[in-house]
Amino acid sequence: MSDNLTTATDRLSRALATLEARTRDVKARAAVGDDDLFAGPTPAMDEALRAAAQQASDALDQAAIALRDAIGEES
Secondary structure (H helix, E strand, O other): OOOOHHHHHHHHHHHHHHHHHHHHHHHOOOOOOOOOOOOOOOHHHHHHHHHHHHHHHHHHHHHHHHHHHHHHHOO
């Protein structure tokens, strides 16, 4: 495997690991503090979730571009 492909694969792995960590963090913080089964996320929690999702999306997009470029160089 070329250095570029290895680098792109590593970037993708890091992006996925970051996404998994943030997902665990958001799930942990999303636990409802009382017995209200119908309580939705607070506005702050909703904003944090949206920000984490956007950051993960951006990281995965950059990793996919790098991987595409690396594969193109292999051909």
